[in-house]
Amino acid sequence: MSLTAYLASCVTDGGIVSPMAGFLSPELASRAQFGWTISVHIIFAALSIGLAPFIVYFTWKDVRTESAVYARLQSFWLKIFAVGFVMGTVTGIPMSFQFGTNFPGFSEVAGELIGGPLAFEAKMAFFLEAVFLGVLLFGRDRVSDLQYVASSVLVGVGAWLSGFWILVVNAWMQTPRGYEMISRNGMEVARLTDPVAAFFNPRMGWMYVHMVNAAVVSVALFVGGVAAYFVWKKRDATAWQLALKMAIAVLLVTAPLQAVHGDAYARHVEDTQPQKFAAMEGHYETGQADLHLIAIPTSPDSITDPRAENLFTVSIPGVASFLASGGDFGAEVTGLDAYEENPPVPLVFWSFRIMVGLGFLFIGLALWGGVRLYQDRLSESDRYLKSMMATTPLGFGALLTGWYVTEIGRQPWVIQDVLKTSEAASPTLSSAEATGTLVLFVVVYVGLILAALAVLKWLIEDELDRIDVHERPGDSGHGPIPEVGGDD
Amino acid sequence: MTDLSPGGTLPAGGALSVLPADHYLHPSLPTVWFGAVMFALTMYLALDGFDFGIGLLYATRDEEADRETLLAAFGPVWDANEVWLVAFGTMLLAAFPRVYSKLLADHYLVTIAFVMALLFRGVAPELREQRDEERWQRACDRSFVAGSALAPLFFGLLAGSWVFAVSPVSLPAVLTGVGLVALSVVTGAAFLAAKTRPELAASVSRYGIAATAVYLVGVVALLGVVVATDASGAGTIRSIPGVAVVVLSALAGCFGVVFAHREQYRAWLVSAFSLPILLATLLGALLYPTIYPSTGLTVADAAVSPLALNMTTVLGFPVLLVVLWYFRFLYGVFSGPVRSESYSP
Structure with a gap:
C-alpha cells in the first residue's frame, strides 16, 4: 500500500488503526499531547507567578534607591521574566486550543462552567500582564517612575489573577459544584x-x-541557585549575595x-476524592491504611497494572x-478495591513520593541556609x-510531580x-492526525x-563577564579561580 | 462551612445571587454576545494583523538598522495584541461552547498549524536579541517571517472553512487565507509608515499599495466564487449589506492607496485599519444567525443558559472596558516615532 493510500485509510477509518503502524489511539495521543504541552507550559506559568514578586521588589528598590545592586538584579531577572512570559504565551495558546481540538466533549459538556x-x-x-509587561520592558524612558513601578505591580497582579482563574477551572474539575446536568442539542x-x-x-x-506557594x-530555589553560582564564582558579588539571602x-x-x-x-483530598488518595498511598483494601515508603509489585507483569x-x-x-484522618491510626480509608476503574497507580504513587521528598529537601536547604x-x-x-x-531546577520538578498527582x-x-x-x-480525530501532532508538539517544545x-x-x-569573572584557559569545571577586576 | 459531599452546594450568596437564572438580562443577550465575540475577532484581525504585516515586511529589509526598527515597533505590543485571540476563543467558549468545540475539532490540523505558526512568530524576536551571532539571528529571522506569513494564512483557512462551510483546502478557504495575508501587509505597512523615518515609510508603503490591490482582488474573487458555487453565505453576499461592505472596502482601499502615495500616513492608517473592521463585519453578517453553517446551528441554539451568560456579562463587560482603556494607555506610551531601544538602559 502506498503511503498516501495508507494515510487516507487512517483518516477514513475514523481512528481505528492497527497498533503495528506505530500510531497511538486518538484518545491516548490526545492525553499525551495535552499532558506534555501543559507540563512545559506550567513551568513558564509558575516562573511568571513566582518571579513576579521578586520583579516588583527589585523594580521598586531600583527606582527608590537608584542603587546599582537593585538595577542589576532587576535587569537580569526581568530578562528572564520576559523570555519566560513569551514562552508561556506561545506554549499556553496551543494548550488552551486543545480543549476544543482534542477534547471537544469536555468543552461542550463543561463550557458553561x-x-x-x-x-x-x-x-x-x-491582557493586564501582556500590556504592562510591554511598558515594563520597553517603556522605562517613556513613563514616569510611578507608572513604571505600577506597571511591575500590574504585571504581578496579572500573573497571580491568571493563576486564580485557571485554578477555578481546575478545582471545579476536581470538586464540581454549582451545576446540574441537562440535555442540550442531544447531549448531557x-x-x-x-x-x-x-x-x-x-x-x-x-x-x-x-500552587502559588x-x-x-x-522560583526562590531558581533565584537562589543562580545567585549561589555567581557567589561561588565571585565571593564578593554584592548583588548576588543579596539575591541569595533573599531566596x-x-x-x-x-x-x-x-x-x-x-x-x-x-x-481534604481523602475527604473529597478518596480514589485519588488511595492511589497516592497505594492503598488497595478498604480499612486501616499503612504508609508505604516504597511499594513495588513483586511480579514484573504487574508493573503497569494499576490494581496490582x-x-x-x-x-x-x-x-x-x-494522615488521612488527622490523628487516628485505625481510621478506615477507602481502598482502590472500591472502584471499577482506577488511575495508573504507580505514576500517582511515585509522583507523590517524589514531590513530598523534594519538599522536605527544600525545607532542609532553607534551614541550613538560615543557619549559615x-x-x-x-x-x-x-x-x-x-x-x-x-537544587536550582528541582522546585519545578516538585511542582510538576504535584500536578501529575492531581x-x-x-x-x-x-x-x-x-x-x-x-x-x-x-x-x-484520527490516529494519524493525533499521533502526528503529538510528535510535532514533542519536537517543537523540546x-x-x-x-x-x-x-x-x-x-x-x-x-559572569560583567562581574568580571574569567575562567582560565583550559581550566574547566574544577573550582575556577575568580579574578577580581579593578573596577569592581 | 463548606459542604464536602458530592453534589452539595454552597448557598448562593453575594451580588451574583440577584442574577436571574430563568431569563437573559435582555432577550437579545445571546446576540449581544455574538457581537462581543465578533468584536474580539475584529480586534485580533486588526491588531495581530499588523504584527503579521510587520513580520512579512521584515523579509524585505536587508539593513540591520531597518530590521531593528521593525522589531522595536513590534516588541512592546505584539503579545498584548495576540491576547485578543485568547479573548476571542474564550468568549466563544463562554457564550457558545458547542461552536467552540465543533469549530476546533472539525478543523484539527489547520488549527494546530495556526497555533504552531504563532509559536514560531512569537518566540523568534525574543530569542533573536539574546545573541549577537549571525547564524542564530538568521535562523530567528526565518522563523519570524515564516510564522508571520503562515499564521494569517492558516487563520484564514480556518475562518474561511467555518464561514462558508467548506473544506480548509477548498478555493473559498484558500482565498480567505491569501486575503488575510495581503490584509496583514496593508495594515503592517500603514502602521510602520506612520511610525518610522521617511525613507523606510516610503519603501514599505509601496508594498502596502501592492498588497491593497491583492487584497481587493482577493475579496472580489472570494465572494465571486462563493456566489458562483452557491456556497454557504451566498445569499448574504448578494444582499444589500453584503454589497455595501464590499463597496466600502473598495473605497477604503482606493483612498488608502491615494493617501499612501501622498505620504499622508495618518490618513492611510485610518483607511487601512477600516479594512479589517469591514472584513469582520462581513464575517459577522455571514455568521448571523447561523453561527455554525455546516451544521446549521444558530446563535440562539448555541448560547449557554441565562444564568451563565448573565454572569459573564455582568463580570466580563466592565472588565472589557477597562482593557480597552489600558490598551489606549499602551499605544499612548509607544505612540510617535519608533525608537529602537531595547530592554535595559
Whole structure:
C-alpha cells in the first residue's frame, strides 16, 4: 500500500488503526499531547507567578534607591521574566486550543462552567500582564517612575489573577459544584446553577495556596541557585549575595508552609476524592491504611497494572490512616478495591513520593541556609553553595510531580464523577492526525526548552563577564579561580 | 462551612445571587454576545494583523538598522495584541461552547498549524536579541517571517472553512487565507509608515499599495466564487449589506492607496485599519444567525443558559472596558516615532 493510500485509510477509518503502524489511539495521543504541552507550559506559568514578586521588589528598590545592586538584579531577572512570559504565551495558546481540538466533549459538556473563568482569565489577567509587561520592558524612558513601578505591580497582579482563574477551572474539575446536568442539542451538558458555589468550590482555596506557594518556592530555589553560582564564582558579588539571602529568607517561610499546608490538603483530598488518595498511598483494601515508603509489585507483569495487589512494601503501619484522618491510626480509608476503574497507580504513587521528598529537601536547604545566614558564613560554604546550585531546577520538578498527582490521580475522570476522559476526547480525530501532532508538539517544545536553557546560559555568561569573572584557559569545571577586576 | 459531599452546594450568596437564572438580562443577550465575540475577532484581525504585516515586511529589509526598527515597533505590543485571540476563543467558549468545540475539532490540523505558526512568530524576536551571532539571528529571522506569513494564512483557512462551510483546502478557504495575508501587509505597512523615518515609510508603503490591490482582488474573487458555487453565505453576499461592505472596502482601499502615495500616513492608517473592521463585519453578517453553517446551528441554539451568560456579562463587560482603556494607555506610551531601544538602559 502506498503511503498516501495508507494515510487516507487512517483518516477514513475514523481512528481505528492497527497498533503495528506505530500510531497511538486518538484518545491516548490526545492525553499525551495535552499532558506534555501543559507540563512545559506550567513551568513558564509558575516562573511568571513566582518571579513576579521578586520583579516588583527589585523594580521598586531600583527606582527608590537608584542603587546599582537593585538595577542589576532587576535587569537580569526581568530578562528572564520576559523570555519566560513569551514562552508561556506561545506554549499556553496551543494548550488552551486543545480543549476544543482534542477534547471537544469536555468543552461542550463543561463550557458553561469553564468558559466564564477562562474568559475572565484572558480579560482580567492575561491582557493586564501582556500590556504592562510591554511598558515594563520597553517603556522605562517613556513613563514616569510611578507608572513604571505600577506597571511591575500590574504585571504581578496579572500573573497571580491568571493563576486564580485557571485554578477555578481546575478545582471545579476536581470538586464540581454549582451545576446540574441537562440535555442540550442531544447531549448531557452541565448547566451553571450557582456561580459562587462553582467558582469557590471546595478545592479552590487549597489548590490556589498550594500552587502559588509552590511557584514561589520553585522560583526562590531558581533565584537562589543562580545567585549561589555567581557567589561561588565571585565571593564578593554584592548583588548576588543579596539575591541569595533573599531566596533563603523566602524559602524559610514558604518551604515549611508548603509542607504544613500540603498535609492538610491531603486530608481534604481523602475527604473529597478518596480514589485519588488511595492511589497516592497505594492503598488497595478498604480499612486501616499503612504508609508505604516504597511499594513495588513483586511480579514484573504487574508493573503497569494499576490494581496490582502483591506488593513489596516498606511501610509504617497505620500512618496513612493517621494522615488521612488527622490523628487516628485505625481510621478506615477507602481502598482502590472500591472502584471499577482506577488511575495508573504507580505514576500517582511515585509522583507523590517524589514531590513530598523534594519538599522536605527544600525545607532542609532553607534551614541550613538560615543557619549559615545567621552565622554570616553564607558565601564561605562551598558545600552549601553547591547544594543550592544542584537544587536550582528541582522546585519545578516538585511542582510538576504535584500536578501529575492531581491530574493523573483524577483519572479515569476528566471532571470527577461527571465526565470520563474517554468521553471528552474527540470522536472525529484520527490516529494519524493525533499521533502526528503529538510528535510535532514533542519536537517543537523540546526545541523551546533547549532555546530557553541556551538563553539562560548566555545571560549567565554575560553576567559572569560583567562581574568580571574569567575562567582560565583550559581550566574547566574544577573550582575556577575568580579574578577580581579593578573596577569592581 | 463548606459542604464536602458530592453534589452539595454552597448557598448562593453575594451580588451574583440577584442574577436571574430563568431569563437573559435582555432577550437579545445571546446576540449581544455574538457581537462581543465578533468584536474580539475584529480586534485580533486588526491588531495581530499588523504584527503579521510587520513580520512579512521584515523579509524585505536587508539593513540591520531597518530590521531593528521593525522589531522595536513590534516588541512592546505584539503579545498584548495576540491576547485578543485568547479573548476571542474564550468568549466563544463562554457564550457558545458547542461552536467552540465543533469549530476546533472539525478543523484539527489547520488549527494546530495556526497555533504552531504563532509559536514560531512569537518566540523568534525574543530569542533573536539574546545573541549577537549571525547564524542564530538568521535562523530567528526565518522563523519570524515564516510564522508571520503562515499564521494569517492558516487563520484564514480556518475562518474561511467555518464561514462558508467548506473544506480548509477548498478555493473559498484558500482565498480567505491569501486575503488575510495581503490584509496583514496593508495594515503592517500603514502602521510602520506612520511610525518610522521617511525613507523606510516610503519603501514599505509601496508594498502596502501592492498588497491593497491583492487584497481587493482577493475579496472580489472570494465572494465571486462563493456566489458562483452557491456556497454557504451566498445569499448574504448578494444582499444589500453584503454589497455595501464590499463597496466600502473598495473605497477604503482606493483612498488608502491615494493617501499612501501622498505620504499622508495618518490618513492611510485610518483607511487601512477600516479594512479589517469591514472584513469582520462581513464575517459577522455571514455568521448571523447561523453561527455554525455546516451544521446549521444558530446563535440562539448555541448560547449557554441565562444564568451563565448573565454572569459573564455582568463580570466580563466592565472588565472589557477597562482593557480597552489600558490598551489606549499602551499605544499612548509607544505612540510617535519608533525608537529602537531595547530592554535595559
